Amino acid sequence: MKVLITEALAESGVRLLEKEFEVDVILGLSPEELLGKIGLYDGLIIRSATRVTTEVIERAENLKAIGRAGIGVDNIDIEAATKRGILVANAPESNTVAAGEHTLGLMLAAARHIPAADSSLRHGEWKRSAFKGVEVAGKTIGLIGLGHVGSIVARGALGMRMRVLAYDPYVSEDRMRAMNVIRADSVDEVLEHSDFISLHVPRTLQTTGMIDEVALEKMKPSAYLINVARGGIVDETALYNTLKEGRIAGAALDVYQEEPTTDAPLFALPNIVVTPHLGASTVEAQDRAGVTAAEQVASALRGEVPLNAINAPVPVGEGAEFVAYFSELCETLGRLLYQLTDRPGNALRIEYRGEIAGYDTRLLDVSAQKGLLARMVHEPLNFVNTPTLAKDRGLRVQSSHTSESADYTNLITLSLSSDHGESLVSGTLLGPRMQPRIIEALGFTVDIVPQEHTLFIRNEDTPGMIGKIGTVLGEHEINIGNMAVGRGAPGSRAMMAITVDEPVPDKVIRDLLEIPGFADARTVSL
Numbered sequence: 001m002k003v004l005i006t007e008a009l010a011e012s013g014v015r016l017l018e019k020e021f022e023v024d025v026i027l028g029l030s031p032e033e034l035l036g037k038i039g040l041y042d043g044l045i046i047r048s049a050t051r052v053t054t055e056v057i058e059r060a061e062n063l064k065a066i067g068r069a070g071i072g073v074d075n076i077d078i079e080a081a082t083k084r085g086i087l088v089a090n091a092p093e094s095n096t097v098a099a100g101e102h103t104l105g106l107m108l109a110a111a112r113h114i115p116a117a118d119s120s121l122r123h124g125e126w127k128r129s130a131f132k133g134v135e136v137a138g139k140t141i142g143l144i145g146l147g148h149v150g151s152i153v154a155r156g157a158l159g160m161r162m163r164v165l166a167y168d169p170y171v172s173e174d175r176m177r178a179m180n181v182i183r184a185d186s187v188d189e190v191l192e193h194s195d196f197i198s199l200h201v202p203r204t205l206q207t208t209g210m211i212d213e214v215a216l217e218k219m220k221p222s223a224y225l226i227n228v229a230r231g232g233i234v235d236e237t238a239l240y241n242t243l244k245e246g247r248i249a250g251a252a253l254d255v256y257q258e259e260p261t262t263d264a265p266l267f268a269l270p271n272i273v274v275t276p277h278l279g280a281s282t283v284e285a286q287d288r289a290g291v292t293a294a295e296q297v298a299s300a301l302r303g304e305v306p307l308n309a310i311n312a313p314v315p316v317g318e319g320a321e322f323v324a325y326f327s328e329l330c331e332t333l334g335r336l337l338y339q340l341t342d343r344p345g346n347a348l349r350i351e352y353r354g355e356i357a358g359y360d361t362r363l364l365d366v367s368a369q370k371g372l373l374a375r376m377v378h379e380p381l382n383f384v385n386t387p388t389l390a391k392d393r394g395l396r397v398q399s400s401h402t403s404e405s406a407d408y409t410n411l412i413t414l415s416l417s418s419d420h421g422e423s424l425v426s427g428t429l430l431g432p433r434m435q436p437r438i439i440e441a442l443g444f445t446v447d448i449v450p451q452e453h454t455l456f457i458r459n460e461d462t463p464g465m466i467g468k469i470g471t472v473l474g475e476h477e478i479n480i481g482n483m484a485v486g487r488g489a490p491g492s493r494a495m496m497a498i499t500v501d502e503p504v505p506d507k508v509i510r511d512l513l514e515i516p517g518f519a520d521a522r523t524v525s526l
Helices: 011-018 031-040 054-059 078-083 096-112 114-122 148-159 173-178 187-193 213-217 236-244 283-301 320-324 327-340 362-373 386-392 465-475 506-513
Strands: 002-005 022-025 043-046 065-068 087-089 140-144 163-167 196-199 224-227 250-253 272-274 347-354 396-402 410-418 421-430 435-441 444-448 453-460 480-487 493-500 518-525
Touching (some): 002 011, 002 031, 031 054, 054 078, 096 114, 096 196, 096 224, 096 250, 096 283, 140 148, 140 187, 163 187, 213 236, 236 250, 320 362, 327 362, 327 410, 327 421, 327 435, 327 518, 347 362, 362 386, 362 410, 435 493, 453 465, 465 480, 465 506
Parallel strands (some): 002 043, 065 087, 196 224, 224 250, 250 272, 347 396
Antiparallel strands (some): 347 410, 410 421, 421 435, 435 444, 453 518, 480 493
């Protein structure tokens, strides 16, 4: 078998492959040259510069595996690769140490004004009194997210005799206690009680702009904000105004809403430290990514499922094809459950009723967890790493099987429990085309086909409510695709699930909630 490497890879990774395969390292291939050569190879290893498009996949007659030496796989057409049976794997943990260390480095740089002092001295100035900093020992660092990188930052901060406070609803209290980390019950608690605040969450609909004007107002005037996670989590305009007015002590950023960028207004402020997305830029991280990618491709070419497979195939066996039909439904239900739950718990229960209950549903258990975790982790999820990531976050998963189902041939219910109650969603597949349907959400029975953009609204069960919804959405030129209404006793409470053709802006949600009779409205992306 032959493996093509199109970008610089650690020599140890190349040697690993050469033990079993014929390896060609051809750097700087143009898109046309790649199209001309790819048909000769069984394996391909790339970084971020090589684009594996649909056309490349179509020309890859012998390709069995693609390895990405890094985390992101947005330069690979995953759907096209999956259709052709080409396994795609990445190196999701290759940069965690580098990102954690860079976070700690930025914290110290901001606390001691190191970049400004360095620049001043290089310009012939000796201004010791102008750069008086603060010690981190004895201070509180607040972590929003306690995944792989957050855990490394926590350990480093503890080594510098800091107090570590963290908010992550999917990391168990026992695990935090074992790490000597104090558990916060909310993001606000971290913002209000921390001297240094470090972000470690992926960029999702929920986290985009989460550090906005309101959040920044909750920080101490002496506090510092650090972001080495993802651009867009911080509202850069709000941060600029806050720093310019001196409402917090400072900030340090490695990532930005638009990249690359060299002229952001933030760069002109004296109380911020900035770096050009260097979180993964270490020799070790780059080498580690290369070796991991080589290991993944070698594993795939041996016929194994790599640990970091993005699109691992469905296991074969009796009933596997039937069970596989429900995988997408379970992932959708997991996504829905997370977005409808205000305070996620750490106990997921999956109930299978009807014919599906008679089969091995472990694949579906993982699918549900994938959907639930999709908006909480940086790593691309797959059927191999999802259970480990769920366990790391303290998520307890329990499934039950009941052959009887009163209303549907098959019914799958997901519920998430916490000290604050239980959230529940249900779904099924209907008709000869096995079309997915959401059957229950927010305590109401509905029947709607899940779509990318869906609006869930709880309201009083009084005449005219549907018309009011239509009026508001029409005024904002938002087209309704479908609607399902569920309610309790007449005149009590009701819920509407409305599919729309585009995302519903926050302003529309606010306009809806200003109308008497509407108790809750939220948009979800499925």
